[in-house]
Amino acid sequence: MNLIPINIDSIVVGQPLPCALRDENGVLLAGKGYLVNNRLELQVMLGRRENVYIDFDQSDNFRRAYVNRLNNLVLEDRAIGQIADMQMSAYGAKRAAQAEFSGDPDWLDLQTQAHGILRDTNGDTFLPRLERLQTALERYTLRNPDGTLFALINLAAGEIRHYSATHAMLVCVVCSVAARDVLKWPDDQIKSMCSAALTMNIGMTDLHDRLNIQIEPPTPEQVKRIETHAPRSVDMLQQMGVTDDLWLEAVLNHRAQVPGPLAKRTPGKRLARLIQRVDMFAARLSPRASRPPDSPAAAMQSCYFDENRQIDEAGAALIKAVGIYSPGTYVRLNTQEIAVVVKRGLNTTMPKVAVLINRHGMVTGEPMLRETSQTEYRIVASVPHRDIKINHNLDRLLALTKPSASDRPW
Known part of the structure; x- marks a missing residue:
């Protein structure tokens, strides 16, 4: 039995336990399926023990319950600090260490991280957490671009609840592959572009997720929020300490539909154009409650031609980078x-x-x-x-x- 400690606060009360709880010696405290009715009952059951453990072989069950707990905190509008601090103790550390050693990322964990980061308006924690996420995505993309594309496209194709987070990671990765391998942009610009791709919708993250599960068309108020979210995102990023002009310019212009060659644009608008093309591709590839996703070929075609029905330079780079039939389709x-x-x-x-x-x-x-x-x-x-x-x-x-x-x- 391979025991790992968990954070007691991550145990969901009022629902059956997803796996057995044990003490440090492996002695059973509560079996899988046991219903913990309230926190007092949980404290009585644990006694004075400082730690509680689960079998690593059952940890995926616990992890799913933990992710659901995070979702509930978000829906309850809890303070973002409380959500960010609710960690899985050594469980998460062990999984992260194993992923680093094996080179195989935990994509659901990265999705959960992105989900929390995009709701974090505390500048003291936002930028370091975003940097860690972006570094991880870059590492996995350089190590295995096909596997990274496969995982994120597969996740996006079946994801509805965490749409904004999954979408941001997919746009970030596809942009980085196209910029690095096809357009041959310098590393500092690629870094700014990836930061922009991850945060372009931070001014409407909650609305982004809600629209994905909303069957009715957007209300006039929602349409207004969509149309004004780019400058609002820039304001939020500046308040959280972002000073990178390329990053901010790309976020501000990521919805601009302006045809023409990339070379005639400012550097920030050049990054924004690639983000805009990839944003469109990823959105069409993902399902929504109100419509099924487009086929990969149809999603690609929409990006290949610009607003004047001419071949779009950024769209062509996207297709050359990931293919008409992308990994995961x-x-x-x-x-x-x-x-x-x-x-x-x-x-x-x-x-x-x-x-x-x-x-x-x-x-x-x-x-x-x-x-x-x-x-x-x-x-x-x-x-x-x-x-x-x-x-x-x-x-x-x-x-x-x-x-x-x-x-x-x-």
Whole structure:
């Protein structure tokens, strides 16, 4: 039994325990499913013990309950400091250490971090936490860009509640890949752009999430907040200590729909144009309560042409960077097999895929890799995420995204 300590405050009262609670010697205090009715009952059960433990093998169950607890605090409009301080003690530290050692990030944990950061208006904590998140995203993107794209696109395609956080991370990562690998922008500009991508909607984070689960069209008041959120975001960032002019200019202009070449723009507006194109792509790729997501090809096409129906330089860089069929999206092959894209290819339309459903409609025991550059395995159509009804092992698929000697050079 591999015991790890947890923060007592993260135990949700009034709901069945997601896993057993034990003392430091492994002695059972409360079994999985036990209902803790109130905090007093919890204190009586724990006695004078300073720590309570769970089995690491059951920690994912506890983690899901912990994330739900965070969500409830947000919905209850609790102080952001209280939400930020509610940590999982050594559990979170151990997971973070394991992720750093193995190179495999905990994407749900990063999503939870982003969710909290975008609601943190305390400058003393906001900037350091944002820096840590941005550094982690950069590290994972440089180490395994296909896996990072796969995880975030897969998460965005099925995410409704944490839309703003997931959307911000996806836009940040796609922008960084396009800027670094295609446009060849300098590192300092890429850093400013990624900061802007993560914070562009901070002036309407709560509304962003609410609109995603709202079936009715935006009200006039909501439309006004949407239209004015860019300058409001800049004001908030300045109040929290942001002095980077490129970052602030990119946030201020990230909704501007101004066609034309990138070279004729100021540096900040150049960053903003790429963010605007990627923002549009990511929004179309994500589901909402009021509409299904667009197909990857349709989302890409909307970014490829500008407001005058001409090829957009930033949109073209986006497509070249991540491909028409991005990692994490589903496709139908010429063989009638259904596959998920695991790696970008030398050609934007010919990625490497893993077959999940064979030509007879049966789930494969193990994902089978296919090179769609081969005529037999050419992609014939996108498949909506919602049409995939199987439960696949995400970790197993992410393992297929890791770089190999045969991958394209960047």
